[in-house]
Amino acid sequence: MTAIADVARLAGVSKATASRALSGRGHVAEETRRRVEAAAAEIGYIVSPDAASLVTGRTKNIGVVIPFVNRWFFGEVLEGLERTLLSAGYDLTLYNVDGAGPDRDRVFEFFLARKRVDAVIAVGVDLAERELAALERRDKPVVVLGGGEAGALGPARLGIDDRAVGQLATEHLLQLGHTRLVHLAGDGAAARPLSVQGLRRHGYLDAMSAAGLAPRGRAEVVETEMTMPGGYEAALQLLGQPGRRPTAVFAASDEVAFGAIRAAERLGISVPHDLSIVGVDGHEYAEMFGLTTVEQSPSGQGRAAVDLVLRLLGEGAEPDPLPDSGAPLPTRLVVRTSTMRAPL
Amino acid sequence: MTAIADVARLAGVSKATASRALSGRGHVAEETRRRVEAAAAEIGYIVSPDAASLVTGRTKNIGVVIPFVNRWFFGEVLEGLERTLLSAGYDLTLYNVDGAGPDRDRVFEFFLARKRVDAVIAVGVDLAERELAALERRDKPVVVLGGGEAGALGPARLGIDDRAVGQLATEHLLQLGHTRLVHLAGDGAAARPLSVQGLRRHGYLDAMSAAGLAPRGRAEVVETEMTMPGGYEAALQLLGQPGRRPTAVFAASDEVAFGAIRAAERLGISVPHDLSIVGVDGHEYAEMFGLTTVEQSPSGQGRAAVDLVLRLLGEGAEPDPLPDSGAPLPTRLVVRTSTMRAPL
DNA sequence: ATCTCGACTGGAACCGGTTCCATCCATGCG
DNA sequence: CGCATGGATGGAACCGGTTCCAGTCGAGAT
Numbered sequence: 001m002t003a004i005a006d007v008a009r010l011a012g013v014s015k016a017t018a019s020r021a022l023s024g025r026g027h028v029a030e031e032t033r034r035r036v037e038a039a040a041a042e043i044g045y046i047v048s049p050d051a052a053s054l055v056t057g058r059t060k061n062i063g064v065v066i067p068f069v070n071r072w073f074f075g076e077v078l079e080g081l082e083r084t085l086l087s088a089g090y091d092l093t094l095y096n097v098d099g100a101g102p103d104r105d106r107v108f109e110f111f112l113a114r115k116r117v118d119a120v121i122a123v124g125v126d127l128a129e130r131e132l133a134a135l136e137r138r139d140k141p142v143v144v145l146g147g148g149e150a151g152a153l154g155p156a157r158l159g160i161d162d163r164a165v166g167q168l169a170t171e172h173l174l175q176l177g178h179t180r181l182v183h184l185a186g187d188g189a190a191a192r193p194l195s196v197q198g199l200r201r202h203g204y205l206d207a208m209s210a211a212g213l214a215p216r217g218r219a220e221v222v223e224t225e226m227t228m229p230g231g232y233e234a235a236l237q238l239l240g241q242p243g244r245r246p247t248a249v250f251a252a253s254d255e256v257a258f259g260a261i262r263a264a265e266r267l268g269i270s271v272p273h274d275l276s277i278v279g280v281d282g283h284e285y286a287e288m289f290g291l292t293t294v295e296q297s298p299s300g301q302g303r304a305a306v307d308l309v310l311r312l313l314g315e316g317a318e319p320d321p322l323p324d325s326g327a328p329l330p331t332r333l334v335v336r337t338s339t340m341r342a343p344l
Numbered sequence: 345m346t347a348i349a350d351v352a353r354l355a356g357v358s359k360a361t362a363s364r365a366l367s368g369r370g371h372v373a374e375e376t377r378r379r380v381e382a383a384a385a386e387i388g389y390i391v392s393p394d395a396a397s398l399v400t401g402r403t404k405n406i407g408v409v410i411p412f413v414n415r416w417f418f419g420e421v422l423e424g425l426e427r428t429l430l431s432a433g434y435d436l437t438l439y440n441v442d443g444a445g446p447d448r449d450r451v452f453e454f455f456l457a458r459k460r461v462d463a464v465i466a467v468g469v470d471l472a473e474r475e476l477a478a479l480e481r482r483d484k485p486v487v488v489l490g491g492g493e494a495g496a497l498g499p500a501r502l503g504i505d506d507r508a509v510g511q512l513a514t515e516h517l518l519q520l521g522h523t524r525l526v527h528l529a530g531d532g533a534a535a536r537p538l539s540v541q542g543l544r545r546h547g548y549l550d551a552m553s554a555a556g557l558a559p560r561g562r563a564e565v566v567e568t569e570m571t572m573p574g575g576y577e578a579a580l581q582l583l584g585q586p587g588r589r590p591t592a593v594f595a596a597s598d599e600v601a602f603g604a605i606r607a608a609e610r611l612g613i614s615v616p617h618d619l620s621i622v623g624v625d626g627h628e629y630a631e632m633f634g635l636t637t638v639e640q641s642p643s644g645q646g647r648a649a650v651d652l653v654l655r656l657l658g659e660g661a662e663p664d665p666l667p668d669s670g671a672p673l674p675t676r677l678v679v680r681t682s683t684m685r686a687p688l
Numbered sequence: 689a690t691c692t693c694g695a696c697t698g699g700a701a702c703c704g705g706t707t708c709c710a711t712c713c714a715t716g717c718g
Numbered sequence: 719c720g721c722a723t724g725g726a727t728g729g730a731a732c733c734g735g736t737t738c739c740a741g742t743c744g745a746g747a748t
Contacts, residue, residue: 050395050459069422082440083440086451086455091460106430110390116394227628
């Protein structure tokens with residue numbers, strides 16, 4: 001119902017002219033345009049995106065692959081993506097994919113391979129060669145946000161410098177005079193050195209050895225799920241044992257740090273007097289917890305990813321070839337009350 | 345590239361037959377089907393959803409309108425929706441809309457009005473009359489999950505019985521002998537009695553007056569944002585004042601409860617000895633906090649919403665007209681260590 | 689042996705737009 | 719004044735499928 005032919009008839013013009021008038025492409029007399037627009041408004045006409053994309057080959061729809069929606073970082077990124085895409089007139093189709101498995105294959109080989117999305121933004125997922133190849137074959141631009149090897153060939157990458165983040169957080173603790181540190185790392189930090197958690201761990205180790213600590217890998221690293229309960233359990237374990245406790249903890253994410261703070265309190269260990277804790281993310285709740293953290297802006301990263309993908313799609317009149325590509329997104333240390341000078 | 349015509353040519357059949365073979369509609373000889381499928385596989389053919397939906401009128405795509413993605417309940421619902429839709433072969437297009445404003449209008453009047461989604465699932469948003477009408481006019485089924493008036497006309501509704509939840513939580517505290525209760529309600533609980541927070545508040549008030557408490561509205565209700573910092577600030581305020589403190593708090597959500605627990609600890613008030621706290625949601629972190637709560641299953645609700653919407657779209661061979669419609673989704677009280685008998 | 693029926697297949701219309709191409713016409717210029 | 723130029727418009731092809739309709743053919747019924 002209410003196809004463009006109806007609009008054309010009502011306005012007394014041809015389909016071709018109606019299409020030009022409404023889409024703004026090509027030459028249409030000002031008065032004709034007005035007539036067509038009036039006709040369209042009168043019968044409540046809205047273009048069929050299907051029909052349009054069938055011929056233009058563009059869907060104005062971006063596929064987003066994301067492993068979690070319920071972790072703060074990912075949720076923020078998703079919101080940033082959505083808002084930005086929406087205001088650019090794009091739809092966002094969500095694919096919640098984590099780990100491997102048939103579901104994941106189905107997403108890449110069927111859902112994303114169809115002509116329903118113009119491009120793909122992958123947030124915090126390591127794309128397999130095969131998956132990338134499948135997308136490239138249908139030549140869909142891919143933007144990867146977070147994790148992975150920066151500057152590698154293949155898809156456009158975007159993200160903070162996680163290794164620098166690990167260094168920065170660790171150096172903050174070292175400068176406060178701490179020498180007994182522990183890193184609560186994310187699962188798989190050692191096994192996947194190029195993952196977010198792997199890079200943060202690497203930065204931690206760098207800073208430690210630069211400070212002359214832990215020459216033979218004695219710097220402690222404990223891996224745990226990057227959630228609040230993950231941090232809680234790990235810290236309970238770590239701090240509950242008798243013997244020399246660490247005086248400072250670098251948590252791989254703010255959520256882990258929250259859990260650690262709570263565990264410390266539970267054990268009667270005062271933060272920051274007995275234990276300094278630093279996280280990374282700039283979580284919404286960091287202020288409430290008084291958490292010192294390395295802030296990043298996930299929603300800003302979402303925005304940046306959209307800007308990049310739209311540029312790859314040739315939107316926005318191509319202001320420049322491809323600017324500042326490669327430069328990591330900004331982070332900054334925010335000192336609150338969870339860290340202090342080490343006890344003598 | 346690689347249209348169905350190519351497949352047909354390669355298999356030596358007509359487009360019509362190729363289409364029938366691949367979609368499984370109509371009669372095709374077994375051997376022909378095999379040939380067509382082999383041809384499709386050989387050239388890596390995948391149907392164009394645009395072309396298909398242009399003629400069938402169905403997009404196999406559902407629009408989801410959700411106000412937050414970064415609150416636990418909503419994130420879980422979203423995951424549930426996504427997983428279920430995916431396995432039914434549907435895409436999920438996300439519209440992150442909260443409050444009012446031009447963005448919201450744009451979503452309803454443009455994005456959702458186009459022929460790009462078959463139906464709409466609205467999670468925790470109050471649809472305006474006008475918005476509903478716009479969708480109905482393009483006859484798109486609408487399923488509303490959470491909030492609003494149950495059993496009302498218009499869109500299909502689905503959700504837990506929030507009033508009963510409020511009652512249940514409150515009765516738990518009353519049964520433990522508490523008489524000085526406070527309800528940490530969500531923003532707008534009093535102003536919008538049919539919202540989730542409004543109904544929970546109502547249930548609380550019901551239980552209180554049934555117990556003979558607060559005959560003249562003396563039952564305390566404090567409104568705050570339904571987040572952890574929201575609960576933290578409100579509880580700090582509430583518990584920090586001198587004078588007779590409440591001995592029990594019913595928090596409108598687990599996140600609020602977590603904030604309240606933390607505030608109490610900060611003030612040196614022991615939970616549960618000095619203060620009992622009960623929440624609602626069954627948050628992933630509830631166990632870690634030892635929080636007594638009224639559990640619901642947001643991801644299960646997402647699943648249920650998808651089932652309902654697919655039934656409205658006439659999928660699944662219509663097993664029954666419309667079963668158990670109207671029955672609220674299940675909840676249950678889970679007692680942990682944040683509540684105990686009132687001090688004498 | 690003829691008729692009927694139903695499985696199987698191909699031709700062609702159609703979904704709703706966009707865009708190429710040709711035509712028409714009013715101007716600007718030599 | 720003739721002609722090139724370019725804006726405005728319409729006709730028609732096309733994007734890639736699905737589906738209606740008609741036709742063929744073999745098997746079972748009469």
